[in-house]
Amino acid sequence: MSIISNSTGSFFTRSLSQMADLRDGIERARTQIATGNRIERGSDDPAAAAQLRSVARRERLAAVEGDNAARLGQDLGSAADEVEAVEALLQRARELAVQAATATTGADGRRAIAFELEQLNEELFSRANGAALTGEPLFAGLSSSTAFTRDALGNVTYVGTPASGAVSVAPGTVIERGLPGNEVFEFNLGGIPSSAFAVLGGLAAALNGGSPDPAGAARAALDGIDTALDTANRAQTILGTRMAWVEQVQQQQADRGIALAERRSRVGDTDIAEAITRLQQSLTALEASQAAFARVSDLTLFRALR
Amino acid sequence: MPAAIFTIARSGLTASRVSLELTAQNIANAGNADYSRRTLTQGELVMIGSIGINQADGLGGVRPGSIERAESGLVQRQARDAGSALAAAEAEFLAMREAESAIEASGVFTGLVDFEAALTRLEGNPLEPALRLSALESARQMASNFRVANGTLTNTRALVQGEASAEVPSVNELAAQLAEINRDLVGAREGTSGRAALLDARDKALRGLAEQFTISPTINANGTVDVALAGTPSLALVTGAVASSVSVSFAADGTVSFAVGGTAFAPGGGAMAGRGAALDQMAALQIQLDTLAASAISIANTAQGNGVGSDGIPGQPLFSGTGAGDINVVLGSAGGLATAPAGSPAGSRDTGNLTALLGALGADTGPAAGADALLLGLSSRVAALQTRADGLGVVAASAEAELLRDTGVDIDTEAANLVRLQQAFEANSRVIQVATELFDTILGLG
Numbered sequence: 046m047s048i049i050s051n052s053t054g055s056f057f058t059r060s061l062s063q064m065a066d067l068r069d070g071i072e073r074a075r076t077q078i079a080t081g082n083r084i085e086r087g088s089d090d091p092a093a094a095a096q097l098r099s100v101a102r103r104e105r106l107a108a109v110e111g112d113n114a115a116r117l118g119q120d121l122g123s124a125a126d127e128v129e130a131v132e133a134l135l136q137r138a139r140e141l142a143v144q145a146a147t148a149t150t151g152a153d154g155r156r157a158i159a160f161e162l163e164q165l166n167e168e169l170f171s172r173a174n175g176a177a178l179t180g181e182p183l184f185a186g187l188s189s190s191t192a193f194t195r196d197a198l199g200n201v202t203y204v205g206t207p208a209s210g211a212v213s214v215a216p217g218t219v220i221e222r223g224l225p226g227n228e229v230f231e232f233n234l235g236g237i238p239s240s241a242f243a244v245l246g247g248l249a250a251a252l253n254g255g256s257p258d259p260a261g262a263a264r265a266a267l268d269g270i271d272t273a274l275d276t277a278n279r280a281q282t283i284l285g286t287r288m289a290w291v292e293q294v295q296q297q298q299a300d301r302g303i304a305l306a307e308r309r310s311r312v313g314d315t316d317i318a319e320a321i322t323r324l325q326q327s328l329t330a331l332e333a334s335q336a337a338f339a340r341v342s343d344l345t346l347f348r349a350l351r
Numbered sequence: 352m353p354a355a356i357f358t359i360a361r362s363g364l365t366a367s368r369v370s371l372e373l374t375a376q377n378i379a380n381a382g383n384a385d386y387s388r389r390t391l392t393q394g395e396l397v398m399i400g401s402i403g404i405n406q407a408d409g410l411g412g413v414r415p416g417s418i419e420r421a422e423s424g425l426v427q428r429q430a431r432d433a434g435s436a437l438a439a440a441e442a443e444f445l446a447m448r449e450a451e452s453a454i455e456a457s458g459v460f461t462g463l464v465d466f467e468a469a470l471t472r473l474e475g476n477p478l479e480p481a482l483r484l485s486a487l488e489s490a491r492q493m494a495s496n497f498r499v500a501n502g503t504l505t506n507t508r509a510l511v512q513g514e515a516s517a518e519v520p521s522v523n524e525l526a527a528q529l530a531e532i533n534r535d536l537v538g539a540r541e542g543t544s545g546r547a548a549l550l551d552a553r554d555k556a557l558r559g560l561a562e563q564f565t566i567s568p569t570i571n572a573n574g575t576v577d578v579a580l581a582g583t584p585s586l587a588l589v590t591g592a593v594a595s596s597v598s599v600s601f602a603a604d605g606t607v608s609f610a611v612g613g614t615a616f617a618p619g620g621g622a623m624a625g626r627g628a629a630l631d632q633m634a635a636l637q638i639q640l641d642t643l644a645a646s647a648i649s650i651a652n653t654a655q656g657n658g659v660g661s662d663g664i665p666g667q668p669l670f671s672g673t674g675a676g677d678i679n680v681v682l683g684s685a686g687g688l689a690t691a692p693a694g695s696p697a698g699s700r701d702t703g704n705l706t707a708l709l710g711a712l713g714a715d716t717g718p719a720a721g722a723d724a725l726l727l728g729l730s731s732r733v734a735a736l737q738t739r740a741d742g743l744g745v746v747a748a749s750a751e752a753e754l755l756r757d758t759g760v761d762i763d764t765e766a767a768n769l770v771r772l773q774q775a776f777e778a779n780s781r782v783i784q785v786a787t788e789l790f791d792t793i794l795g796l797g
Contacts, residue, residue, distance in 0.1 A: 088448065189698040
């Protein structure tokens, strides 16, 4: 007689492993809901985990680049403010020069103008050595010491570097940090290197009795002041363009940040609705299978044989 | 001949009592996975005598035969092989998952990215002491993450090695048991409970062995078994009553090698083969991790050599060490980070050298990309191993179920047998009672 038997041990093992599987699924769904992460470890989904890693790296670097861009914007803003003040200052110097150039201004008047010009030159020097919010010189290029120095005779020299460094604000985008002082305050006047300091200083000295024809000297100085204004204007334009560029980069960074976050969420976040549905489904299945197990395991012949 | 009724009924009583005992034994062992259910064979007893041409026969009842053990060599073998394959896949999977956790959780990748981020921040303001210090500290953190990864990988390897070492004595114990069983089986009489119990023990020992090493057993006619360990080359472990012993040894890179009776062999399957494969992969991982650390060390130190610090002094090496185990920060002060190119004066805000370092770190061949590739390779491997282990788990479970169906105890069948045998026992008692009454009647006639 051949009996197809259903071993009792096999029934219990099978039921147990099935219920363990269900419990496992429930545990997993619960963890996914609790942590919000779909992927607990890399091997859950290797490709998605690799994507998440690259997104995490990009996000980390983007945050730093964002800070760098904000800082760069501030530095450029400070420099632009200084240059704007310098322009106003040069404008005032031009008015004074025009005033001094008219024959009707007397010697006292010229001395007063010379005095004001000296003050303006002083202010110009201090603005040229202006510092950013964090204390770095604005117009010294790569150097961390002052941009301009003045010797005992009052001659002002540029001691910074001829180039200012660049900051990377986005992958593949570097923006120069500012303008070196020689590009803002120094220029060629009739083929001879000169600077705003030399022009103002020279005019003040001429009006102070250094020249036999102060009005002529003032007229001659107008050219220099105009060139100084042009140079400052040019610097202002460059700084303004860079600020606009930084702003554009910041906008892009914000957009990219959102795109990165969306991507991370799509790849790595738990779909709560789906996870809860799955959890509910598994719970129902587990309850049903436990009930079925209890019922079936109760069905032995021994129970019927009492 | 009324006396015959007594003997017939007595033989029936004996047969049903022995069957009842076996049923009780089956029920008692219903939860014992290594037990094969037993049945009693029975034979009719007829006595035939002839004198000349006169032939007469007398009924003698039933003869309790031998104790049969439900046995199925093929299914046993299937269950054994499936178990062996599952053990190999699971051992490898569990070991590699440990390795994955070790390297993933130690934050090698995060450390590299943080270092990169700190350097990028420094680019914004290269002379700020706080940013320099934070860059130096993130370098220290990165080095420490490498060391942690190295340590946890070493730990994982030690655990797998410990497991392999711990299982070898139990393999040798099983081999010795099998030799002992072989010796006893030669003397055991066919059809006895003792022999059935020995065969149970034999199959259990074979299954235990197969879990560690894939075996190719030869079952002889008398029930003894000769066991060879499958592999390259296949080597005999148990021959008759003689068992060889298995030994294990580990190389400097952590890989394992096995030998039977002094002859080296590579196991063809079983948990030991899985552990061996895992240890091989961990050795490769170690090399990858060391290469990664070495590349981070060389990139940072080369950049340091190409530049000057904030004080204008040529940069000193940032890291010491040659691999993941001994990478450490040796640069004394944050001012020594060579952000400016060589030849720059003290206090230069030039970040040319820093940019070059960042470029090398973030390049497609740089350490961050290397760490990502390492993690991707490892987690893909673990995912593949998990799939394989899951699949083999299903195969092994169905083979096990098949085996239990063929040899296991079904409580319902036993309950039915109990009822049937009880009735048989009662019926035989009744026959004796009838025989007694017959005698009494005959005696009463006189």
